[in-house]
Amino acid sequence: MKYDAIILGAGLSGLAAGIRLACFDKKVCIVEKHVEIGGLNSFYQMKDRWFDVGLHAMTNYSPKGVRSSPLGKLLKQLRFKHEDFQLCQQKESEISFPGVSLRFSNDFELFRQEISEKFPNQIDGFDQLTQRIRDHDDLSLKSGFLSSRSVLAEYLTEPKLAEMLFCPLMFYGNPQADDMDFTQFTIMFKAIFLEGFAKPLGGMRHILKLMVDKYKSYGGELRLGRAVKSLNLSSEEVNSVTLSKGEELQAETVISSIGYAETMRLCAPEKFPEDSLQDGEISFVESQYVLNVQPSEIGYDKSIVFFNTKDEFSYRKPKEMVDLASGIVCCANNFDYPKEQEGLIRFTFLANPDLWFGLSRTEYKEAKSYWQKKTLEAVVGFLPDFRDSVVFLDTFTPKTIKKFTGHANGAVYGSPVKIRDGKTPVKNLFICGTDQGFLGIIGATLSGVTVANIYGLKASY
């Protein structure tokens, strides 16, 4: 038997692609290496508590009834109702730099107001920049790099404001060090400032369950705990895939969400030169603290804070294991939940994957607890001291991300080189998700939909 499509990876993009194809009667099999679905945005259980792996918040919040926004598009394409996702909106977030901070919410006017107060001579330039972003076609599948730094310099004369804009947009979706592709900048600007944040009630577990149930209801197959070991090529086409236990599955089309370089390295017998494959190196350490109080009770009411403690914002692989100068603090409680949840604060810092990978088992354990302390100290520098209220804590590193998702270097946003049109040198092998270039929860899901539409559905004529 031959599948119409085999999909590598049951993360958000793989599941979304699977739903689209199965919905229209394609014979589809998703193969997932891990024993659980979700990939970079999965969930896990520890001491009777459920945790989300990647979820700070979903970006791209748009209200019910809007069909043309990224969220609206993916809901309709996957046949979900807005209320299915149970989204609870943020209260208020902040970008905090030495001496100045900018508040923002899901109402863009607040952010504009803040900029006009704190940077009065920049607001005209900012408005023009916003207009350019609104007009930019960011869902285009054409590749090409335009430096955001040079574009921003056309509109803003105050470098600090540019740095403050970059901080959240880079942290939430830049695979590249120092600069950012302008299309990517536009995607993230719309996702964060023009649209905004929300969290699903029930966490990622809820969203992923909706997706996998829908996929199976259309007859889609899912193999968990099976890695694809090789993509077997002949005459520039992939004919079959071999799984970890030796099983071989035939397919007309293969769609991979595991990363471009990671995918091409599985091709056999033909090899693709390593210098054509570029791994990302932007990775993070993240700690989650469960508290026995509500953060608002100890005087903390922000949803998400992007902070930077130096004059310049540095977004690159740090020289040390962790860069303490900047980071993200996310407080799950400070979203509009219908009922109170257990206190939860998580924070995220840039990390150097090589240094983390180079450690022995004991060194790794020691480093983890050392940096746990250091990051906590850095954060209670500007947060109310919550150390007496901690009841549980967990930390993950680039090594954890690599182990559970297979992304080289634990690079959360994949390779700096994106394959916007999803094509590879192999005729019937396509890339979706992280390395296609739509990032984040909503981005990855929309990527799966888009790639499945073009190469799985239209191609059938």
Next chain:
Amino acid sequence: MTRDDVRNAVIGILTDIAPDEDFDALKDEEKLRDQFDLDSMDFLDIVMELRKRYNIEVPEADYEQLVTMTSCIDYLQPLLKNQQMAS
């Protein structure tokens, strides 16, 4: 299927794809895109649903035939004339 049946079949598909839109007020001679909030992903879904429900193929080159309700009926009725409505 008669022309009326084809019209109902298309409305049935549109209602599933865009449940929030009100298709009672649809004007057959005007472009669907101008009357409702439909994008290229929706048009792909119309084509995919036609294939799923009635087993007919609309090649990409013919998508432009689906621009108004009247043009949909003109294009689809010959293809559907020997079929019954899907439930």
